[in-house]
Amino acid sequence: MSPRMGLTKEQIIEVAVELANREGIEAVTLATLAKGLNIKTPSLYNHIEGLEELKKQLALTGLTRLLENMTDAVVGKVGDDAVHALANAYVQFSRENPGLYELTLATPNPEDVEIQEAGKGIVELVIQVLENYKLKDEDAIHAVRGLRSLLHGFASLEQKGGFGLPVNLDKSLHLIITTFLAGLLHT
Amino acid sequence: MSPRMGLTKEQIIEVAVELANREGIEAVTLATLAKGLNIKTPSLYNHIEGLEELKKQLALTGLTRLLENMTDAVVGKVGDDAVHALANAYVQFSRENPGLYELTLATPNPEDVEIQEAGKGIVELVIQVLENYKLKDEDAIHAVRGLRSLLHGFASLEQKGGFGLPVNLDKSLHLIITTFLAGLLHT
DNA sequence: CTACAAAACTAACACCATTAGTTTTATAAT
DNA sequence: ATTATAAAACTAATGGTGTTAGTTTTGTAG
Numbered sequence: 350m351s352p353r354m355g356l357t358k359e360q361i362i363e364v365a366v367e368l369a370n371r372e373g374i375e376a377v378t379l380a381t382l383a384k385g386l387n388i389k390t391p392s393l394y395n396h397i398e399g400l401e402e403l404k405k406q407l408a409l410t411g412l413t414r415l416l417e418n419m420t421d422a423v424v425g426k427v428g429d430d431a432v433h434a435l436a437n438a439y440v441q442f443s444r445e446n447p448g449l450y451e452l453t454l455a456t457p458n459p460e461d462v463e464i465q466e467a468g469k470g471i472v473e474l475v476i477q478v479l480e481n482y483k484l485k486d487e488d489a490i491h492a493v494r495g496l497r498s499l500l501h502g503f504a505s506l507e508q509k510g511g512f513g514l515p516v517n518l519d520k521s522l523h524l525i526i527t528t529f530l531a532g533l534l535h536t
Numbered sequence: 537m538s539p540r541m542g543l544t545k546e547q548i549i550e551v552a553v554e555l556a557n558r559e560g561i562e563a564v565t566l567a568t569l570a571k572g573l574n575i576k577t578p579s580l581y582n583h584i585e586g587l588e589e590l591k592k593q594l595a596l597t598g599l600t601r602l603l604e605n606m607t608d609a610v611v612g613k614v615g616d617d618a619v620h621a622l623a624n625a626y627v628q629f630s631r632e633n634p635g636l637y638e639l640t641l642a643t644p645n646p647e648d649v650e651i652q653e654a655g656k657g658i659v660e661l662v663i664q665v666l667e668n669y670k671l672k673d674e675d676a677i678h679a680v681r682g683l684r685s686l687l688h689g690f691a692s693l694e695q696k697g698g699f700g701l702p703v704n705l706d707k708s709l710h711l712i713i714t715t716f717l718a719g720l721l722h723t
Numbered sequence: 724c725t726a727c728a729a730a731a732c733t734a735a736c737a738c739c740a741t742t743a744g745t746t747t748t749a750t751a752a753t
Numbered sequence: 754a755t756t757a758t759a760a761a762a763c764t765a766a767t768g769g770t771g772t773t774a775g776t777t778t779t780g781t782a783g
Contacts (some may be wrong), residue, residue, distance in 0.1 A: 354749075390741090435783080444575040468700075492715070501689040530719070
């Protein structure tokens with residue numbers, strides 16, 4: 350064991366996650382984070398390299414948890430059932446973790462290898478779920494891009510208040526997915 | 537005329553737009569903006585209330601120009617033709633104005649009345665373009681939400697490097713829209 | 724040419740991230 | 754128990770923000 354066990358990186362990130370979800374990603378600063386941990390700001394540098402690395406870790410955490418939720422949602426399901434479950438899990442995650450979800454894409458440099466790897470997991474899951482629709486080669490890639498666009502666009506617009514009207518959002522999501530799947534069969 | 541005509545709000549915003557598109561929205565600070573205008577930071581307060589108002593003005597500018605581009609793209613077109621033109625204009629705008637497009641949604645408080653009004657213009661255009669598909673009441677709303685989700689999701693993921701694979705992106709967009717429209721007819 | 728109002732300025736403050744150097748402290752070995 | 758040590762947490766300092774207050778400059782209108 351270390352000569353002195355203080356905070357762990359995991360604890361720090363967990364507090365940062367709660368901060369992001371509760372107060373918004375603007376509130377994720379080393380100053381407020383340190384305050385939440387009852388330490389002084391410079392002490393954070395014993396565990397993380399700086400604000401950029403923190404943001405990256407948060408993006409990784411978000412992608413990992415999002416993938417977990419999506420994976421759990423589709424086990425034992427196939428076809429339309431699986432896609433709807435996947436979509437619901439995606440949107441539910443963004444609703445329950447608004448800050449963390451936003452950080453998932455608001456990362457400093459998206460080309461980072463670790464970020465790309467984490468994102469790849471989600472892409473692969475979507476590919477699996479769309480496998481039953483017997484799409485050929487490139488068409489599968491286009492379809493995956495379409496579904497991801499739908500999910501991210503919906504989650505993002507919902508979060509940013511883009512949908513003004515008082516019409517049920519879950520109904521919208523279900524119908525949108527239904528429409529997309531119907532289109533897959535007729536093109 | 538004023539006792540002393542210096543900078544105009546329009547000039548300031550134009551420089552800010554170029555800054556956002558060229559260097560990214562992180563670079564949009566009063567400090568760098570002032571430097572680009574060859575004045576000191578506090579002088580900006582003679583024209584704008586602060587950073588928040590600047591961001592809001594940029595969001596409004598972005599929404600206005602995006603709507604213009606979309607409107608120009610659909611004149612004289614109907615049906616699938618119009619939707620594809622709309623989609624192309626949307627994505628083209630986000631590609632040519634990455635920073636400004638991002639600021640369109642990254643505004644401090646999305647509930648702002650002026651922001652809502654500007655966004656409403658885009659929604660109404662999308663409604664018009666989907667009118668030919670004889671959607672009933674609520675279904676029209678769901679369809680508009682779907683198309684907006686697709687467009688924003690695609691533009692956002694493309695910009696954030698979410699689409700890794702070296703497969704043609706314009707082809708993806710075309711096929712995605714085609715799929716969505718086909719789905720509208722078969723549900 | 725003069726008065727004035729707006730524009731631009733300097734000075735100052737609070738907040739932020741970050742670095743360097745010091746002190747504290749929990750553990751591991753004696 | 755005592756002590757050495759390495760990590761954790763600290764203080765102090767620097768440079769970058771946005772913002773406010775108060776002063777100076779300057780172009781235009783009379």
